[in-house]
Amino acid sequence: MTWESEKLENIVDFETGKLNANAAKKDGKYPFFTCSQETFKIDKYAFDKEAILLSGNNAKGIYSVKYYNGKFNAYQRTYVIQIKNKNLVSYDFLLLALTLNLERLRIFSIGTSTKYLTLGILKNFEVTLPPLEEQQKIVGVLSLVQEAIRQQEQLISTTTELKKATMQKLFTEGTRGEPQKMTEIGLIPESWDVVKLGKFCKVKSSSLSFKKVSILGTTNKSFPRVLAIKVSDMNTESNQREINTANLEFYPDPSKFNFNKCISPGAIIFPKRGAAIATNKKRLLGEKAILDPNLIAVIPGQEFLPQFLYNYFLRIDLTKFTDPGCLPQLNKKDIEPADLPMPSIQEQEAITQIANLFDSKEGQHKIRLRTLQDLFQTLLHQLMTAQIRVDDLDLSALNLELQGGKQDALV
Numbered sequence: 001m002t003w004e005s006e007k008l009e010n011i012v013d014f015e016t017g018k019l020n021a022n023a024a025k026k027d028g029k030y031p032f033f034t035c036s037q038e039t040f041k042i043d044k045y046a047f048d049k050e051a052i053l054l055s056g057n058n059a060k061g062i063y064s065v066k067y068y069n070g071k072f073n074a075y076q077r078t079y080v081i082q083i084k085n086k087n088l089v090s091y092d093f094l095l096l097a098l099t100l101n102l103e104r105l106r107i108f109s110i111g112t113s114t115k116y117l118t119l120g121i122l123k124n125f126e127v128t129l130p131p132l133e134e135q136q137k138i139v140g141v142l143s144l145v146q147e148a149i150r151q152q153e154q155l156i157s158t159t160t161e162l163k164k165a166t167m168q169k170l171f172t173e174g175t176r177g178e179p180q181k182m183t184e185i186g187l188i189p190e191s192w193d194v195v196k197l198g199k200f201c202k203v204k205s206s207s208l209s210f211k212k213v214s215i216l217g218t219t220n221k222s223f224p225r226v227l228a229i230k231v232s233d234m235n236t237e238s239n240q241r242e243i244n245t246a247n248l249e250f251y252p253d254p255s256k257f258n259f260n261k262c263i264s265p266g267a268i269i270f271p272k273r274g275a276a277i278a279t280n281k282k283r284l285l286g287e288k289a290i291l292d293p294n295l296i297a298v299i300p301g302q303e304f305l306p307q308f309l310y311n312y313f314l315r316i317d318l319t320k321f322t323d324p325g326c327l328p329q330l331n332k333k334d335i336e337p338a339d340l341p342m343p344s345i346q347e348q349e350a351i352t353q354i355a356n357l358f359d360s361k362e363g364q365h366k367i368r369l370r371t372l373q374d375l376f377q378t379l380l381h382q383l384m385t386a387q388i389r390v391d392d393l394d395l396s397a398l399n400l401e402l403q404g405g406k407q408d409a410l411v
Helices: 091-100 102-108 119-123 132-173 210-216 231-235 274-279 306-313 345-384
Strands: 004-007 012-016 030-033 040-042 047-055 065-074 078-083 126-129 180-183 186-189 193-196 201-204 226-229 248-250 268-271 283-285 289-291 295-300 339-342
Touching: 012 119, 047 091, 065 091, 078 091, 091 102, 091 126, 091 132, 091 345, 132 186, 132 345, 210 226, 210 248, 226 231, 231 268, 268 274, 268 306, 283 306, 289 295, 295 306, 306 339, 306 345
Parallel strands: 030 065, 226 289
Antiparallel strands: 004 126, 012 078, 030 040, 047 065, 047 078, 180 186, 193 339, 201 295, 226 248, 268 283, 268 295
8 A cells, every 4th residue: 555645734733832942930830842852841831732842943953843732832933733633644653754854854944053944844844644553553663662762761860860879878988887977078987088189199181282193193003092082072972981982083103202291091081161161071081192172181199099089070060169250160270179088999999899880780771772762763764664564573573572661671
């Protein structure tokens, strides 16, 4: 059976919200849909219906599409889409169809600095509609994958929060059940010391410019690699804990290059300038590197295990150390006076092992999440374009636990 294509104007009605984006209220009662991927809150509602919400503008044309049924409000550039005939298309299927076509919508959008979806573009936009029974089958399979994705996201969130609570307990009570004492940094075990960071760690910015290293760089990959790290490299998915890759890297000739000027592996690096400080991102350095001027490193002395210090740094709010002024900055003089807890190396090892268990579990869940997300995108494309049919799928081969899809099957 051939699937028919329909213009959106033939199957849906369009409205838009009336409000500015700044109408959101943090403790509002109703959902407030804007052009952000995030859904906000608001005190008053303007709609009470079942609808699909499609953002109408975005700087890069990365539009969001969501479903909601109930009372809500919307930004003036958010489209509120209502189906005319549910015997022709379901909300669940239309949501999937628009999700599949977000890239096409980006291409069709107008504007330079900001991309827009005009009403004319949307009205003439075509989607393919299989029979309602086939729509329901497609929604059924993809909903199971989406539920598995949500469960993995929840497991990641739970693991993160559990690690945070455990680290709080370990950094205040230790691992040996000993009495506590009150210090400048709060309660810590009686045998621990409180020391100044500058006494036992080095605070260092890069003394080499990228340009200087690039001049000495070669394509000979038998030479040691030097990463040239920017703040943006901290956002790379594989660098969320330890940085081992960078968009820019060099292979300088050891006979011409002093590797001692590099930042050594085991350092904790974080932003030192601008709004990036407030993100509170900290990373362990996995390889020798040079840093751009917007990053700074804390290099642990022999009295600290790098992973112990890194996990303690995760608790620190960097904004408390910034210089006052128009442009926030973190410098050596701001960081060196910071107080640190210093247990024995043996207890640092014990705490690090516990932290690593959480990190390992979180890593497993993230791998599983990426697998599920890839599976969803593949099935979305193939099912919605009739490359495969639900009846032809071998669900057992998907390795997804689709029959149950419960948390205990995904842990």
